[in-house]
Amino acid sequence: xxxxxxxxxxxxxxxxxxxxxxxxxxxxxxxxxxxxxxxxxxxxxxxxxxxxxxxxxxxxxxxxxxxxxxxxxxxxxxxxxxxxxxxxxxxxxxxxxxxxxxxxxxxxxxxxxxxxxxxxxxxxxxxxxxxxxxxxxxxxxxxxxxxxxxxxxxxxxxxxxxxxxxxxxxxxxxxxxxxxxxxxxxxxxxxxxxxxxxxxxxxxxxxxxxxxxxxxxxxxxxxxxxxxxxxxxxxxxxxxxxxxxxxxxxxxxxxxxxxxxxxxxxxxxxxxxxxxxxx
Amino acid sequence: xxxxxxxxxxxxxxxxxxxxxxxxxxxxxxxxxxxxxxxxxxxxxxxxxxxxxxxxxxxxxxxxxxxxxxxxxxxxxxxxxxxxxxxxxxxxxxxxxxxxxxxxxxxxxxxxxxxxxxxxxxxxxxxxxxxxxxxxxxxxxxxxxxxxxxxxxxxxxxxxxxxxxxxxxxxxxxxxxxxxxxxxxxxxxxxxxxxxxxxxxxxxxxxxxxxxxxxxxxxxxxxxxxxxxxxxxxxxxxxxxxxxxxxxxxxxxxxxxxxxxxxxxxxxxxxxxxxxxxxxxxxxxxxxxxxxxxxxxxxxxxxxxxxxxxxxxxxxxxxxxxxxxxxxxxxxxxxxxxxxxxxxxxxxxxxxxxxxxxxxxxxxxxxxxxxxxxxxxxxxxxxxxxxxxxxxxxxxxxxxxxxxxxxxxxxxxxxxxxxxxxxxxxxxxxxxxxxxxxxxxxxxxxxxxxxxxxxxxxxxxxxxxxxxxxxxx
Ligand code: FES
Numbered sequence: 001x002x003x004x005x006x007x008x009x010x011x012x013x014x015x016x017x018x019x020x021x022x023x024x025x026x027x028x029x030x031x032x033x034x035x036x037x038x039x040x041x042x043x044x045x046x047x048x049x050x051x052x053x054x055x056x057x058x059x060x061x062x063x064x065x066x067x068x069x070x071x072x073x074x075x076x077x078x079x080x081x082x083x084x085x086x087x088x089x090x091x092x093x094x095x096x097x098x099x100x101x102x103x104x105x106x107x108x109x110x111x112x113x114x115x116x117x118x119x120x121x122x123x124x125x126x127x128x129x130x131x132x133x134x135x136x137x138x139x140x141x142x143x144x145x146x147x148x149x150x151x152x153x154x155x156x157x158x159x160x161x162x163x164x165x166x167x168x169x170x171x172x173x174x175x176x177x178x179x180x181x182x183x184x185x186x187x188x189x190x191x192x193x194x195x196x197x198x199x200x201x202x203x204x205x206x207x208x209x210x211x212x213x214x215x216x217x218x219x220x221x222x223x224x225x226x227x228x229x230x231x232x233x234x235x236x237x238x239x240x241x242x243x244x245x246x247x248x249x250x251x252x253x254x255x256x257x258x259x260x261x262x263x264x265x266x267x268x269x270x271x272x273x274x275x276x277x278x279x
Numbered sequence: 280x281x282x283x284x285x286x287x288x289x290x291x292x293x294x295x296x297x298x299x300x301x302x303x304x305x306x307x308x309x310x311x312x313x314x315x316x317x318x319x320x321x322x323x324x325x326x327x328x329x330x331x332x333x334x335x336x337x338x339x340x341x342x343x344x345x346x347x348x349x350x351x352x353x354x355x356x357x358x359x360x361x362x363x364x365x366x367x368x369x370x371x372x373x374x375x376x377x378x379x380x381x382x383x384x385x386x387x388x389x390x391x392x393x394x395x396x397x398x399x400x401x402x403x404x405x406x407x408x409x410x411x412x413x414x415x416x417x418x419x420x421x422x423x424x425x426x427x428x429x430x431x432x433x434x435x436x437x438x439x440x441x442x443x444x445x446x447x448x449x450x451x452x453x454x455x456x457x458x459x460x461x462x463x464x465x466x467x468x469x470x471x472x473x474x475x476x477x478x479x480x481x482x483x484x485x486x487x488x489x490x491x492x493x494x495x496x497x498x499x500x501x502x503x504x505x506x507x508x509x510x511x512x513x514x515x516x517x518x519x520x521x522x523x524x525x526x527x528x529x530x531x532x533x534x535x536x537x538x539x540x541x542x543x544x545x546x547x548x549x550x551x552x553x554x555x556x557x558x559x560x561x562x563x564x565x566x567x568x569x570x571x572x573x574x575x576x577x578x579x580x581x582x583x584x585x586x587x588x589x590x591x592x593x594x595x596x597x598x599x600x601x602x603x604x605x606x607x608x609x610x611x612x613x614x615x616x617x618x619x620x621x622x623x624x625x626x627x628x629x630x631x632x633x634x635x636x637x638x639x640x641x642x643x644x645x646x647x648x649x650x651x652x653x654x655x656x657x658x659x660x661x662x663x664x665x666x667x668x669x670x671x672x673x674x675x676x677x678x679x680x681x682x683x684x685x686x687x688x689x690x691x692x693x694x695x696x697x698x699x700x701x702x703x704x705x706x707x708x709x710x711x712x713x714x715x716x717x718x719x720x721x722x723x724x725x726x727x728x729x730x731x732x733x734x735x736x737x738x739x740x741x742x743x744x745x746x747x748x749x750x751x752x
Contacts, residue, residue, distance in 0.1 A: 024504055038461055044553070044562035045461075070562050085461040087498045216553070219459055219500055220685050222545035223527040228536060233529070238687060252536055255638030259538045263564035 001082035002037075005059060011139045015065050015109055016075050017051070023058030025088045031116035032094030032210065032242055035060065036218045038085040039077065044070045047215045049241065050089070051112035060086075063112035063141070068264045090218045091241045094208070096120040100182035101127045103175060103205075104150070105168050105196050107188025108134060111142050113210055114187045119149040121185070127151050129181075131171045133192075137162035169195050176203045183208070186245060190254050197245035207245035211236045213256060228252050295397035296325040303618040307588050310473045310556055313615060314378075314403075319359070322407040326355035329399045330391060337386040337401060342735030343442075345369045347386055347401055354404055363412040366405060367421060371445035371488075372438065372734065374413065374480045375467060377406025380731045381609050413483060420491055424451035429748040432457060432515040434501045434688070437465025438730045439521035439721035441484065442737030443744070444493045450745050454492070455515075457499040462552060465523055467730070469552035470544075472582050474589070478551070502688035507695075507717065517716050517744045520703065521737060524722040525685035529678055530574065534632030539566060539640030543579045543679035550586050568675025571595045572643060574629060575679035576605070577727075581612040583677040584621045595621045596671065600628040600648055600661045626650070626661060630668070632676065642672045682727050689723075702726060710740030715752055718744055 006019035025035060034049040052061035066075050077083070094117045102121050106114035111132050122128050130150035134140040135158045147153045154171045155163030164171055169192075175181065176199065184207040186196040193209040200207040213225040213236050220238035227236050230247035234240065299315040300306075306313050317325065329351045337347040346365055353362035366373040382388070382402035390398030429452045433440045436458040448454045462468055464481040489495060499505060501522075510518055527542030529535050541549075546565070549555040555565035571587040573580050576599035587595045597616070599606065602625045606613055617623075626648040633642040647667035650659035684701035696704040696713040703712055703719040710718040720736030722728055 024499075028504065042554075042557075042561040073562070085498050087459070087461070087500060088504065090500065090503055216545055216548055217460065219503075219525070219687050221525045221527070222548055223529065223542040224545045226529075226536060233531075233536070252638065256536065256538055259566070260564040263558065 110188030
């Protein structure tokens, strides 16, 4: 069992942080890599990109949004409980090098994934401008931590309850209009990555995105995670999860992410009903 | 028994004992094993058919050279314990092999009886002995040599890895199996369906190895969690790689990323390893197609098709570009599939997938083929018939057209030579790779093959590893 040593609730309990004991993985993991977690015997294998790793302590941290049956099950796990299986580190690490000025754009729980990458880019000597966004102020996570690794930080909320009123793309555009940017890293919901990439393509700024398709094994064995990159099939679990944002077929990715929509809805509703009847 | 009756019994011709099976109509709706196994009476009767040849060709036909007349003689004498002991001395997975080996092209294929009559049902008898032991045996372990103090890491827990582990643990070495999935068994667990090989049996075979002292570490992705070199740093003296082929092939035709198209690897892993057929009792979903098409003609295609049927499909069709005679699947599996109502479209080649505006699969456009000149494989090459396009309606396609070499481990180990397809180059006699202290066998060396061939490769490598640990490289 992989024990949870720290647990936090954020965004009113819709986002959960778990620090998990996994010394072998913590020792090896690099920013941008992910793990697959399985809560119990009947659980599903869920890929999550790591938000933090502590090789000394032998722990890894994941931050996830509760969106379905499996993440709802994860949410029930408390400190002292654990995951039956944690597999990793998987995927290719982020290529961290000095390019000059980098704009890091994060949305939702994507901010958690973006954090170690931003820190890495900062440590590599880049000037970091960070834009983070959420629907409203209480859903915006990790603001202080992002600020600590950025030269500039621009929070945005869709409803205007905090920071810039509007989307991360508005701020990005403004920045691209006023200064030279050498690279953009965008991690968040698929539509966000799609629109960021659209804008940066116009400005011809190289852009990296991190994709999260449905996965089973995470080792290149099933092909369930295939994504179209520049018209070619790639397996996100081994060729990614990071890709050139300008080459990703986001519409296809969105359709593929919805593959089990009906099943998941049914499963989640059953689960919620069960929870209710138990409490 | 008087001499007279004994003589009479020898003359009386016993027909090959048929294996009782679940009725096709019944079994097509459940995931329980199809063949039900021999009763002791049937097994003894079948065993009596064996001629006990002095120079048995069946033993030659077996990739691990099981003493076939020997174990059959014990069954004939009713000494089932000795029968299983005899089997174990050559084959650590008899319950598995009795079920999934292609006996018809191996031991049974060369059985003398088969020249005029049906061959002895060697596979059924092997299965019987193993099943009997599981149900009635004492669970006594085979003897083990004194500890040698040498450590061996076995990467992958499929048939070849399990064979290596079983062989080396009894020779006194310290053996650890590293498995990337959360459960050991490799293809026996994620690939072969429950109705052909109950997972309980695989679990027991692995438990048997654990009782012998083999350690099994799951969730260990060699190449990611740990590299080969790190294994040596950790004190392992030798490493065996038996990770399987593990790279799904697709057809690379338009529309292949529509929702509803899965590789057989994904489809079967969801069904078998994740037990998605129990969804929503378990959390992993699996697409339940109404009209299912399986592409390919091997055992994996048959397994996928029969799984789709059991998941409630209205129609399941196998589309194969050659003709029936070229089907690479075992005849018995094809027969089972036909009995259960699976339709075959031979000489048919898909050209593109059709989908709707939601990105979901709705059909497939195919071309009719005819057989032309023989190709490199000696089989007549299928060539398209011009203008023969037609559409097949479907909402699920399982692509079972073979697999390639997964580069995850091999790409992190540059000193190990690969052939042009990415498979590991080994010495065929020993399984040695070009990296010192590392052996490999099974599908990652040969490309997709059978369970028993992988076991045969494991056996050779285990012998060579033992020699190395005793005498040096
Ligand atoms: S998750 Fe199976 S190949 Fe990527």
